[in-house]
Amino acid sequence: MQKISIFLAALLFIVLSVEQVSAFERAGTVERQKGNAISTRGGESVGLRVGSTIYVGDKIQTADGARLLVRFDDASTLQMGAAAVIDIDEMVYEAAGSANRQGLKFVEGVFRYVSGAIAKESFTQVAINTPVATIGIRGTDFVAGRLTVGMPPGTSHYGYQIRDGAIEVIAPGGSVTLDTPGEGTFLPFGRVAAPTPVRQWTAAEAQEADNLLAF
Numbered sequence: 076m077q078k079i080s081i082f083l084a085a086l087l088f089i090v091l092s093v094e095q096v097s098a099f100e101r102a103g104t105v106e107r108q109k110g111n112a113i114s115t116r117g118g119e120s121v122g123l124r125v126g127s128t129i130y131v132g133d134k135i136q137t138a139d140g141a142r143l144l145v146r147f148d149d150a151s152t153l154q155m156g157a158a159a160v161i162d163i164d165e166m167v168y169e170a171a172g173s174a175n176r177q178g179l180k181f182v183e184g185v186f187r188y189v190s191g192a193i194a195k196e197s198f199t200q201v202a203i204n205t206p207v208a209t210i211g212i213r214g215t216d217f218v219a220g221r222l223t224v225g226m227p228p229g230t231s232h233y234g235y236q237i238r239d240g241a242i243e244v245i246a247p248g249g250s251v252t253l254d255t256p257g258e259g260t261f262l263p264f265g266r267v268a269a270p271t272p273v274r275q276w277t278a279a280e281a282q283e284a285d286n287l288l289a290f
Contacts, residue, residue, distance in 0.1 A: 102166035103147035110141030151191030159184025185220030211243030
């Protein structure tokens with residue numbers, strides 16, 4: 076009787092575990108990784124590795140010195156630098172679907188995002204939020220994050236640079252469009268402001284972002 080009880084308890088645990096995982100909608104997979112990264116879902120954190128599944132509702136965090144590349148199911152990609160945090164708010168994709176959408180929140184760190192099939196169908200179905208602005212997608216490859224080049228020691232600002240396509244950076248104090256490769260803008264932390272005038276980033280500014288993302 077005791078063996079049967081133990082077997083039934085183990086079986087129940089497996090069933091509940093499967094049900095818990097299936098309650099989360101798949102968003103994509105980890106394609107490349109350097110160092111440690113975790114995903115927190117349903118109050119539990121699990122270590123990530125190449126091939127790990129990413130789900131809607133996950134909070135993805137990279138450790139100091141780590142890098143992570145996520146490929147979403149619509150073939151869009153997100154590259155994360157060290158000590159970065161992102162929330163996977165929404166991801167619905169079916170090849171012939173009419174209600175596809177993607178929602179991401181950049182919380183901390185430096186990121187590079189390349190849009191995929193959802194943005195090709197409709198730019199408005201992709202929502203990307205950052206700490207100081209929202210991003211309007213127009214078929215896009217861009218970098219964004221906390222940067223320090225050109226700032227006084229110990230301070231930083233939030234930068235955006237377009238690598239291909241176009242984005243609109245929409246802040247409480249105004250908005251700008253970046254539509255020429257290499258163009259960028261910056262926003263301060265802690266106060267309402269308009270994005271700085273659009274200009275080509277200096278080599279040092281672009282190199283800082285690249286270094287923070289490079290595997």
